[in-house]
């Protein structure tokens with residue numbers, strides 16, 4: 001059915017497709033929900049910039065008072081430009097370059113989330129050359145299966161992320177003894193699009209054991225990463241994730257020391273539901289026993305279906321037909337994986353109709369590419 005109430009159809013019809021449409025009211029409501037659910041005095045949420053770094057989105061998140069979790073100098077700069085104060089920016093990633101580390105130190109960012117002892121050595125050297133102390137948290141690989149897609153699970157021993165438990169003691173020791181490292185605590189991240197929250201309880205238990213193991217060391221903060229999933233099947237029913245249950249798990253299960261801070265790095269849960277990819281039907285092609293809806297935005301505009309076999313709910317937002325049909329919805333890119341959905345039930349769909357791929361605000365626009373020399377999608381906002 002035509003979704004005329006949610007989307008500003010006239011504005012979208014005038015705009016060049018494919019484009020990302022962002023519902024800023026929903027973003028604001030989501031931010032409000034995050035703030036309320038995380039309003040324990042020692043909890044601090046950093047938005048994972050990698051999910052979406054559209055300046056309009058970043059500015060709103062900065063204005064809401066969240067910190068920023070970044071993974072490159074480009075993201076640090078985008079966060080600073082959007083108004084995130086440097087002390088509220090953390091910097092993770094397995095391959096930080098010297099330039100990125102030096103610039104991060106010069107900005108005075110809040111913490112480097114360190115992924116290896118090799119990286120720690122370089123940070124120490126560079127901090128020494130600047131005559132300062134670098135704030136560092138050690139990313140620990142907790143070896144927890146987050147039961148999500150294998151490309152987005154990160155906390156297993158076979159993954160490239162973090163420092164293994166067996167090397168932790170010597171690495172902490174190096175931090176504590178160094179004149180140029182300020183040991184802030186431990187960092188974890190077990191994966192993304194986590195909908196069964198049990199792995200978070202296991203994470204809390206692991207953290208409690210670790211705190212016991214390092215009971216003689218001062219640990220100002222624990223960073224539990226991000227990963228809270230969203231409901232891709234029912235964006236209308238569940239536009240805002242259950243932040244309350246998520247934060248309560250950490251509040252109830254972590255055995256914190258007095259004054260200890262807990263950092264969270266949520267990306268998808270904050271921005272996914274407010275964004276939709278809007279794409280125009282170029283052809284409706286008769287195949288053998290099926291019909292293809294060929295749209296102007298493919299895997300270059302939204303790569304998640306091709307890369308992770310992800311499914312985004314598809315709506316025809318301009319058809320007024322009461323009759324439904326089944327279609328395979330595909331993009332124009334010369335790759336067989338350029339498919340958004342098979343046997344999608346849509347109202348009778350015609351050339352020129354607009355389709356919305358819902359829940360695309362996270363890892364959508366930011367992962368767009370210029371493959372096949374296609375232009376990057378633009379963006380339109382609700383006001």
Ligand code: LLP
Nearest residue numbers: 048189192193226227228265266267268363
């Ligand atoms: N912290 C760290 C260290 C991370 O690696 C990530 C995501 C996050 C936080 C934020 O996770 P979130 O709350 O958004 O789940 N492109 C994939 C997701 C990759 C996630 C990478 N790391 C997708 O489209 O599903």
